[in-house]
Amino acid sequence: MALVKTIVPVTAxxxxxxxxxxxxxxxxxxxxPGGDVARIRAALDKLGARPQKILLTHAHIDHAGxxxxxxxxLSIPVEGPHPDDQFWIDALPEQSRMFGFPQVESxxxxxxxxxGDQITVGNVSMNVIHCPGHTPGHVVFHQPEQKLAMxxxxxxxxxxxxxxxxxxxxxxxxxxxxEKLFPLGDDVVFVPxxxxxxxxxxxxxxxxxxxDRRG
Numbered sequence: 110m111a112l113v114k115t116i117v118p119v120t121a122x123x124x125x126x127x128x129x130x131x132x133x134x135x136x137x138x139x140x141x142p143g144g145d146v147a148r149i150r151a152a153l154d155k156l157g158a159r160p161q162k163i164l165l166t167h168a169h170i171d172h173a174g175x176x177x178x179x180x181x182x183l184s185i186p187v188e189g190p191h192p193d194d195q196f197w198i199d200a201l202p203e204q205s206r207m208f209g210f211p212q213v214e215s216x217x218x219x220x221x222x223x224x225g226d227q228i229t230v231g232n233v234s235m236n237v238i239h240c241p242g243h244t245p246g247h248v249v250f251h252q253p254e255q256k257l258a259m260x261x262x263x264x265x266x267x268x269x270x271x272x273x274x275x276x277x278x279x280x281x282x283x284x285x286x287x288e289k290l291f292p293l294g295d296d297v298v299f300v301p302x303x304x305x306x307x308x309x310x311x312x313x314x315x316x317x318x319x320x321d322r323r324g
Contacts, residue, residue, distance in 0.1 A: 112130065119144050164188050167244040198217075198218075241282075243261070247263060249290065265307075269318045
């Protein structure tokens with residue numbers, strides 16, 4: 110059993126909305142549907158996927174802005190993020206005005222997630238890792254057998270998430286990356302919220318913000 114991943118760039122911020130589809134059942138989770146709902150639905154149709162749920166790493170508008178509309182259209186539940194991001198969900202209408210997005214709705218997830226939880230996509234399970242710093246309620250989804258992680262805006266190819274938004278914390282972010290993500294293994298491929306994929310090993314060696322310190 111494996112997950113097939115399809116990245117659908119959405120919004121003016123070119124956010125990596127990712128469709129994870131269980132190869133065996135064709136059940137699919139939509140990770141971080143920030144907007145452009147019609148584009149996401151077209152990608153689902155092209156894959157022949159059966160939408161099962163929405164998964165949210167965090168509640169910034171470019172990741173969560175299309176959630177309420179997509180969940181309503183497809184009649185699927187929303188899982189995530191961690192409850193510490195409730196204030197960001199409540200602020201989605203304000204975020205849409207601030208960043209010039211189409212007006213979006215706030216919502217209440219059907220399931221909040223916490224560190225150590227598991228989510229399923231068809232017959233595949235993924236582990237939930239609470240990784241605060243970019244936002245206080247940010248979570249990461251990790252599939253150990255496939256060596257795959259969906260990291261949202263915690264870590265990027267060559268960079269890390271911003272921490273200058275309300276309740277961001279740089280020290281928490283660095284701790285999340287070094288102590289929670291890097292120990293998962295150098296060969297884990299991660300899909301960031303923006304930009305190209307990378308591996309934890311590559312970032313440990315070369316990322317100027319979190320690379321291993323050499324003596």
